[in-house]
Amino acid sequence: MTALPQALTYMLARPNPAQPTFGLLINGREFVFVKLIQQEHPWYARSYALSIERDSELHQVLSILKRLGELIVIPNS
Numbered sequence: 001m002t003a004l005p006q007a008l009t010y011m012l013a014r015p016n017p018a019q020p021t022f023g024l025l026i027n028g029r030e031f032v033f034v035k036l037i038q039q040e041h042p043w044y045a046r047s048y049a050l051s052i053e054r055d056s057e058l059h060q061v062l063s064i065l066k067r068l069g070e071l072i073v074i075p076n077s
Helices: 004-012 055-071
Strands: 021-026 030-037 043-046
Touching: 004 021, 004 030, 004 043
Parallel strands: none
Antiparallel strands: 021 030, 030 043
């Protein structure tokens, strides 16, 4: 969780603050997902630490990553 302030700083610097910003903190075994909403007063939410050492949580991590991948929009070149 020591990386959370730095991640939020990068997330706040996003050029298009109208959409939610998603972040991911990883320490090698655990994943923490972060979502930032920028309004008049920005706020964030985070998941609890999900461990890849637990099968059910690994499945959860992969499902979240798949869903975030579906949300990525690449502009036409």
